[in-house]
Amino acid sequence: MISKVLVANRGEIACRVFRTCAELGVRTAAVHSDADAGALHTRTADEAVRLPGASPADTYLRGDLIVKAALAVGADAVHPGYGFLSENPDFARQVSDAGLVWIGPPPEAIEAMASKTRAKELMGLEPLREVTAADLPVLVKAAAGGGGRGMRIVRRLADLEAELTAARAEALSAFGDDEVFVEPYVEGGRHVEVQVLADAHGTVWVLGTRDCSLQRRHQKVIEEAPAPGLPPALLDELHRSAVRAARAVEYVGAGTVEFLVSGGRAHFLEMNTRLQVEHPVTEEVFGIDLVALQLRIAEGGALEPEPPAPRGHAVEARLYAEDPARGWAPQTGLLHRIAFPGAAGVRVDTGFADGDRIGVHYDPLLAKVVAHAPTRAEAVRKLAGALERAAVHGPVTNRDLLVASLRHEEFAAGRMDTGFYDRHLAELTGAAADPLAPLAAALAAAAAGRGRFGGGWRNVPSQPQTRRYRVGEAEHEVSYRWTRRGLAADAAGVVHAGPELVVLETGGVRRRFEVARYDGGQVFVNGVALTELPRFPEPETRREPGSLLAPMPGTVVRVADGLAVGSAVTEGQPLLWLEAMKMEHRVTAPVSGTLTALHAAPGRQVEVGALLAVVQQASPEAEGSADHEESQ
Structure with missing residues (x-):
């Protein structure tokens, strides 16, 4: 029996695993970077171990240090959470080789599915080897990760090389692996996934579907279970494909098989060999605890022959510290208060508490708010109400966008697809504040x-x-x-x-x-x-026309090749890239002109509003702008 679990992760998912462990009587240990020394997950665990690292961003990618920490605290098992090393087969082997229980699938199954290129080949599909104009638009994706990090849509062949470079850099930062691949981009589709759970005795559960179509930057924002409006034949195809994928690699544990549904067809995307961020909607519908079942399976326990019957509908919204009206720019600062109304059927998973600080190093997810009800309409209404009445005092969040999205007629009718925010973002963020x-x-x-x-x-x-x-x-x-x-x-x-x-x-x-x-x-x-x-404001410091200001705090990761003072630049030309919360943000020239100042250099940390560069232009009234292209 497992007696102590170390969670090789941080934030919300670490807190969520600790909650189940406490209910089961299992002791817990956390690991943390220097930036997370006072974070909620370190305060929640029974014990916490500092992980030294070159930077807070790469600390949780040091598998050797995490295993060492697990042995130091006497843990007998490691739960990887999601992201970071959760789909790294070498880390799974490190854990097992150290005599610890790995709460996840076998390394061989991770290896077969962790690389999306190999996963597609396993399912009889091939990524694009050479891209021509006839293939456009295409999607560049990180082979070793998920959550939208290292993902780029390419609509012009001339942009492909630059987007490949950006995707590789982002994938390396997030997953420690810079392999990327290219596949056709299907527009107007729905993102539908199937939750599977398998034990080591040959039983594979299919725990229904989830719709995750509402996305920004290829990151899921609102998810629900079951996916609404799927014809029975398509639903059966999705279930059979998910089971085929799990059995093909002798899968054990919790996993998710993802598809893009378009024109009545299901296109296989990938299999995530871990717990998904959106797993709570499945838990609410089936009345189960997936983390508890992960522990049971890791201990060698068997599943029942059939899963519980589903009941009702669940919807989850991800509350982020970000400004949707400004290119989804992540926000940082002191979170004075975070509180949600206590209501039956409403669940909140979070990694923050009152007085915590939102930093620049990690994903800006503040909380996942989930509502469960007998019908979809009731669950959507309950979730919108809970979010509307929440107290989230601190940096700008996407809370108002979530409420407006849930109440949008297209979402209410279940007609959403992955292009929802491309069509509706302006109207969803344009509502005037209460005049009183x-x-x-x-x-x-x-x-x-x-x-x-x-x-x-x-x-x-x-x-x-x-x-x-x-x-x-x-x-x-x-x-x-x-x-x-x-x-x-x-x-x-x-x-x-x-x-x-x-x-x-x-x-x-x-x-x-x-x-x-x-x-x-x-x-x-x-x-x-x-x-x-203030009643008597200080005179504003005037910026030179054409100034490019940092749209968020972060680190300059690179500057465009050959860019120097005196360079001629054109409007929209990428000049430099900032990294904030493990996402890359491209800063472009506001107008065509001459670069007269360059204050950015790779490795330099900047605060929001810091002067990065100046472009002298013929019409000096223009001010700097930033085009944020980011992915989780």
Whole structure:
């Protein structure tokens, strides 16, 4: 029997494995980089071991150090989680050779399926060996990883070489393997996958389907089980193909077989020989714990002949610290508060707690929020409501996008495909903020100030007091005044105004506004993020026209070949690449002109807004821009 498990991973998935281990009475050990020394997963485990590394980004790729840590704490098993080394057969062998139990499939099965090129050959498919214009568009993919890292769509033959280079660099950073391959890109398809679970005694369970079509940068955003609207014949084909893939490599453990469904046909993509990020929707529908079953199988236990019967529908949304309206740019900073309403049928898996800091080194996933209900419509409604009422106070997140996506008519009807955000992103991120939110923030601030400094009412009427707030790109000035009865405003009736709760009335309707205020002028009103602006702002430091500013904190990984001060550049030309959270972000020339300054160099760490380069142009009004092309 397994008595102590070391999880060779971090964040949400480590916390999720620890939760099951605690329920089973199994002790736990965490590993961590220096950047993760105070992370939630290190605080959750019974023990934690620091992993030395050249950088936080590569620490969790050191299999030798992880095995050494497992032996040091007396663990008898290693769970790989997902990402990092989870699909690395050499790491699986290292674990087994050290006398530890590997909670995953045999190394030979990983080896057969971990390389997507070999997996396709095993399923009777061939990647493209040579690409011609007739093959376009094509997809460049990392052979050794998943989650969209090392993935690029190529629509012009002239772009292929540059995208291959970028994909290799990203794959090497994320998985320690720079092998990539090219395959035809199927547009307008649905991403459908089948969960399988196999024991060492010949039993293979098929645990239904999941639809993961809502994606950005080839990364899944919203997933659900079962995949809606699949004809019985296609569903049977998907199940049979998944079982064939598992049996072809004598698979043991939890795995997922992924397909692209288009025109009534299923196109095999890959088999992920690990637990998937979206596994909770399958757990909710089948009423099982996949991690507990992984441990049972690793101990040599047998599955029942048939899996439990599915019940109802489950939908999962991935809450990311990112700005969808700005090219999905990842965000960093202090997470003041993260809390979700307690509701039956709502589950939250997270690797963060109040007061944690979101850094630049890892994926910006904050939490997975899952709703389960008897029907799809009920599950979608429940999830949208839970997200809408969540308190996520800190950097910008995709929370509002998730709510809008779940309520979009196309998603509600089950007509989504992988191009959903290509079509609808502008409308989903273009909604105006609540116009009363700035007023509620001002009234709460005034009420808090009165408690500290005394009343503001005067016997002689005076001019209204004003405060200015920025919501997104818009600035709002609101006014209010003190009266004998308390605070008042022309824009709405003030029923109650306190430091944390404001009640306003307009048109006979009363509305409650919960207000949270933090240092630095950051305010959250019913989930809307505002920044209070100073009454007398400092003069802005003027940037030279054509300045390229870092759109996010990160590390400069490379500069375009031959680029130097004095180089002629054209609009849209890639100048340099930033790496943030293990994703590459391409920074391009805003206009055609001459490079007059270059402050970026490989290895340099930059903060958001740092000056990277300057392009002198004929029309000096243009400012720097960045074209983010990233993948998880």
